[in-house]
Amino acid sequence: MPGLEGFKCQGVRNVRNQLIEHPEGGNSRVLIQSWGSRSARGPVLKAARYGEQEHIFPDQGLYVNAEEFRTNLTAVLEHALGHRRAADGGSREGPPL
Numbered sequence: 001m002p003g004l005e006g007f008k009c010q011g012v013r014n015v016r017n018q019l020i021e022h023p024e025g026g027n028s029r030v031l032i033q034s035w036g037s038r039s040a041r042g043p044v045l046k047a048a049r050y051g052e053q054e055h056i057f058p059d060q061g062l063y064v065n066a067e068e069f070r071t072n073l074t075a076v077l078e079h080a081l082g083h084r085r086a087a088d089g090g091s092r093e094g095p096p097l
Contacts (some may be wrong), residue, residue: 042063
């Protein structure tokens with residue numbers, strides 16, 4: 001869909017790229033397989049780490065990452081749909097996202 005190229009989600013991207021798919025890479029090196037729970041933040045991956053790794057791509061938690069994903073995707077979709085409606089002369093009226 002045109003307009004989605006601006007979608008970015010740093011929390012989900014970092015968890016996927018640096019903690020799950022490529023932890024052996026030079027940017028991460030967080031290799032201990034673990035998970036934990038931060039109550040209101042939800043479960044986190046790679047909760048157990050060596051002391052010097054505490055600040056390397058920390059997982060903010062499932063709920064925080066999901067909220068960032070929802071917020072960012074909603075904004076991009078609303079922007080894309082707004083441009084589409086404007087190009088159609090504003091004739092399409094859809095439900096709010």
